[in-house]
Amino acid sequence: MEFGPYLMLASLEGAVTAAVLALTAVGLSLVFGVMRVVNVAHGEFFMLGAVLAWWIATTMGGHPAAGFAAALIVAPILVGVIAAAADMTILKRVDYDPERTIVVTIGLLYIIQQLTLMTYGPEARPVEPPFNTRLALPWIEWGENGLGLYWPWGLSTTTYKLAVIGAAAVVLIGVWLLMTRTRIGLVMRATQLDREMAQAFGIPVERIYALVFGLGAALAALGAVLIVPIQQAHYLMGGDPLLLSFIVVIIGGLGSLPGTVVAAILIGMSDGIISVFFTPTLAKILATLLVALVLVFRPQGLFGARPA
Amino acid sequence: MLELQHIDTGYGSAQVLRELSLTVQSGEIHCLLGRNGAGKTTTMKAITGLMPLWAGRIVLDGAEIGALPAHERAKTGIGYIPQGRRLFTELTVAQNLEIGLMTRGASGAVRDRVLDLFPRLRERLHQRAQTLSGGEQQMLATARALCIEPKVLLLDEPTEGLQPSMIDAIRTVITRLRDAGTAILLVEQRIDAVLSVADRVTFIENGRGRETLAARDLHAQDTIIERYMGV
Ligand SMILES: Nc1ncnc2c1ncn2[C@@H]1O[C@H](COP(=O)(O)OP(=O)(O)O)[C@@H](O)[C@H]1O
Ligand SMILES: [Mg+2]
Numbered sequence: 111m112e113f114g115p116y117l118m119l120a121s122l123e124g125a126v127t128a129a130v131l132a133l134t135a136v137g138l139s140l141v142f143g144v145m146r147v148v149n150v151a152h153g154e155f156f157m158l159g160a161v162l163a164w165w166i167a168t169t170m171g172g173h174p175a176a177g178f179a180a181a182l183i184v185a186p187i188l189v190g191v192i193a194a195a196a197d198m199t200i201l202k203r204v205d206y207d208p209e210r211t212i213v214v215t216i217g218l219l220y221i222i223q224q225l226t227l228m229t230y231g232p233e234a235r236p237v238e239p240p241f242n243t244r245l246a247l248p249w250i251e252w253g254e255n256g257l258g259l260y261w262p263w264g265l266s267t268t269t270y271k272l273a274v275i276g277a278a279a280v281v282l283i284g285v286w287l288l289m290t291r292t293r294i295g296l297v298m299r300a301t302q303l304d305r306e307m308a309q310a311f312g313i314p315v316e317r318i319y320a321l322v323f324g325l326g327a328a329l330a331a332l333g334a335v336l337i338v339p340i341q342q343a344h345y346l347m348g349g350d351p352l353l354l355s356f357i358v359v360i361i362g363g364l365g366s367l368p369g370t371v372v373a374a375i376l377i378g379m380s381d382g383i384i385s386v387f388f389t390p391t392l393a394k395i396l397a398t399l400l401v402a403l404v405l406v407f408r409p410q411g412l413f414g415a416r417p418a
Numbered sequence: 419m420l421e422l423q424h425i426d427t428g429y430g431s432a433q434v435l436r437e438l439s440l441t442v443q444s445g446e447i448h449c450l451l452g453r454n455g456a457g458k459t460t461t462m463k464a465i466t467g468l469m470p471l472w473a474g475r476i477v478l479d480g481a482e483i484g485a486l487p488a489h490e491r492a493k494t495g496i497g498y499i500p501q502g503r504r505l506f507t508e509l510t511v512a513q514n515l516e517i518g519l520m521t522r523g524a525s526g527a528v529r530d531r532v533l534d535l536f537p538r539l540r541e542r543l544h545q546r547a548q549t550l551s552g553g554e555q556q557m558l559a560t561a562r563a564l565c566i567e568p569k570v571l572l573l574d575e576p577t578e579g580l581q582p583s584m585i586d587a588i589r590t591v592i593t594r595l596r597d598a599g600t601a602i603l604l605v606e607q608r609i610d611a612v613l614s615v616a617d618r619v620t621f622i623e624n625g626r627g628r629e630t631l632a633a634r635d636l637h638a639q640d641t642i643i644e645r646y647m648g649v
Contacts, residue, residue: 293520296509300517303506309488310466310498311566312521 115249115262117383122267124382126340129278130333131381132374134351135358136285136367137329143365144302144322147206150215152330153352154222155193159185159331160237160343161230167237175240178339185335186328193327194320201323202316219348226345239270239339274336281332282371289367298322302365330355353394354381357401363414372413419444420465420570420601425474425484427464434460435625437474442570442601447592449604449612449633452622452646458605459501461622462572465603466498467491478570492521497568501575501605503559505547512543514558518565532564535591553584560591570601577611589615609643621646 138152162185167177196218204210246266248259289295301308301318309315330351334343341347354377362373377397384393404412422440426433434457442448450458463469465476467488476484483494492498506514519529533540536557542550547558556576563571573592577585593615596602606612612619616633623646636642 293516296513296516297520299509300506303508304504306468306488307500307504307506308517310468310492310500311517311562312489312492313517314487314489 112262115247115265116386118247118249119265119267120383120386121379122271122382123386124379125275126271126337127382128375128378129275130337131351131354131358131378132282132371133278133333133336134330135355135362135370135374136282137326137333138355139359139362139365139367139370140285140329141323141326142359143367144298145206145319147201147208147211148215149323149326150212150352151196151218151222152215152326152355153348153350154219155189155327155348156330156334156351157226157343157345157348158189158192158222159334160338160341160347161226161345162188162331163335163338164235164237164343165230174238178237178240178335181237182332182335186331189331190324190328194324197320197323198316201319206319223345223348230343230345232345234342234344236342237338239268241269241273242339243269245269245272270339274340277336278333281329285329286367294321354378354397357397360401361404361412363411366411366414369411369413373411419479420603421475421477422461422465423475423477425464425476426472427460427469428472429469433472433625435464438622438625438627439474440603440620440627440630442603444569444601445596445599446617447596447602447604447615449606449616449619450622451606451609451612451619454607456622457625458622459574460625462498462500462574462603462605465491465570465572466496492566495522495566495569497563497566497571499559499563499571499573499576501578503555505555505558505562507548508546510544510546511539511550511558514547514562515539515565518562521566524565524567528565528567532561535564535594536561553580553587556580556584556588560588564595568600570603571595572603574605575607576604577606577608585611609647613637 134152134156138149141147141149141152163181166181166184167174170177170180200214200218201211204214244266245268246261249262249265251258251260289298297308297313298318300311301313301315305315333351358373358377359370361377362369362371381393381397384396420442422438424437424439425435426437428434438457438461440448440450440461450461452458460469464471467486471484474484475482478494478496481494483491486494506517515529515532538554539557539561542554547555550558560576576588580588592602592604604612604616613633613636618630619633619636620630621628621642628646629642631642
């Protein structure tokens with residue numbers, strides 16, 4: 111394959127990574143933004159989403175599309191409820207103290223991981239995609255009759271991958287509308303801006319925290335359900351999403367949702383492209399280097415507002 | 419009517435308020451005076467529930483509210499205008515008011531009435547709170563608290579850093595609320611700003627309530643003022 115079509119293929123793979131990463135990172139960013147705590151167990155909620163998706167799809171049986179549709183709805187809700195319960199029983203106990211929250215969410219990370227190993231096991235298991243038609247893609251070329259289209263061998267994607275990108279975009283727009291256009295979004299932003307004043311104006315901050323923690327985890331789980339037909343569910347799959355989400359949230363500006371999405375596209379696309387042309391390890395090295403540079407030269411993130 | 423009965427509170431293990439007692443009648447402007455660090459802001463936070471009570475009772479209209487969490491206490495009709503205003507800076511004027519209106523499920527009529535008191539806010543409904551002038555921010559902080567139709571209004575140094583015209587505007591609103599029957603607890607640094615509006619004055623020293631006097635008796639008592647306020 112020539113360079114052009116090859117780049118297009120790599121970009122499409124990158125776009126799928128970016129879409130799932132954006133969902134996961136927005137979940138982490140939401141939790142950090144509103145609650146000012148770092149959730150180290152975020153990747154495990156991602157993993158839990160994938161494992162539950164497998165379990166739901168397998169239990170349902172029948173047509174793969176039915177099982178997948180059920181997983182798409184039920185898995186994020188279950189994970190959200192589990193996370194909200196963890197918030198109310200554990201994070202609340204440490205009073206959302208930033209350092210102690212890091213420690214307890216590390217504990218949560220191992221508990222979730224080991225429980226999954228004990229029940230689900232060490233295997234990687236696939237979930238069947240609801241639909242998966244191969245789409246050959248055209249490329250532009252100067253031929254004898256001027257500019258023309260042709261279909262290079264190997265340049266293709268699947269309807270499912272395009273659907274993942276579309277679904278992520280829809281959900282992200284939904285989150286944006288929730289935060290900016292609804293009452294509950296207003297209440298969340300007020301809590302983020304001044305927790306004490308929110309309480310003084312009748313906002314049950316602890317309930318909002320549980321909701322936000324659950325919503326953040328549900329977004330990670332949703333990303334995982336979308337990716338599991340492509341990647342398989344495994345009890346250790348939470349590491350990479352956690353690392354990449356941290357990278358994205360730092361580059362995007364802590365707590366800034368639009369910044370997080372832009373950074374997710376940047377990191378996801380370059381991860382996809384560099385992985386295809388070079389190696390996945392180089393992609394991670396470069397992303398980590400970028401974080402270091404951002405932290406040194408622009409600690410508020412590329413898109414975050416300078417603290418007043 | 420709001421009554422504090424021998425309340426104790428503090429930060430961590432450092433006690434700030436010691437057996438502080440205070441009564442604010444409906445239709446009264448009660449002024450809390452004391453040096454910097456005496457515990458005036460802490461008293462307000464204890465009333466709103468932002469500080470946990472270590473001991474003592476807080477009674478509002480005959481009901482004990484000291485055990486309620488902060489967000490429940492706001493719903494009993496306590497309007498708080500904190501020191502430094504503490505608006506939701508990135509939200510618009512309208513959104514700040516919306517938060518106030520949600521507290522007790524107030525209607526659009528309340529919003530209209532509040533905006534009638536502060537016409538300048540009506541012209542700036544879609545401006546972010548951050549971009550308002552100092553005086554406008556104080557108006558918004560006041561308006562936000564009035565959106566909960568408070569029985570008790572707590573004002574913590576509302577005129578700090580404001581121009582005289584703004585101070586007058588705030589004072590006019592406060593006296594109007596008093597005349598309408600609201601119980602008002604006011605903290606001010608400048609005595610001259612207080613004496614013309616206050617009905618009663620309580621001095622606070624090292625977290626303890628000292629004398630409570632009628633404001634009109636205070637004019638003659640320079641020694642008391644010197645004792646609790648002098649540096
Ligand atoms: N967040 C805090 N943590 C610890 N101590 C505090 C805090 N805020 C105030 N204090 C202490 O509590 C005392 C009373 O403070 P405050 O109520 O703010 O005084 P005032 O409003 O009368 O100036 C002071 O000694 C102050 O140092
Ligand atoms: Mg003070």
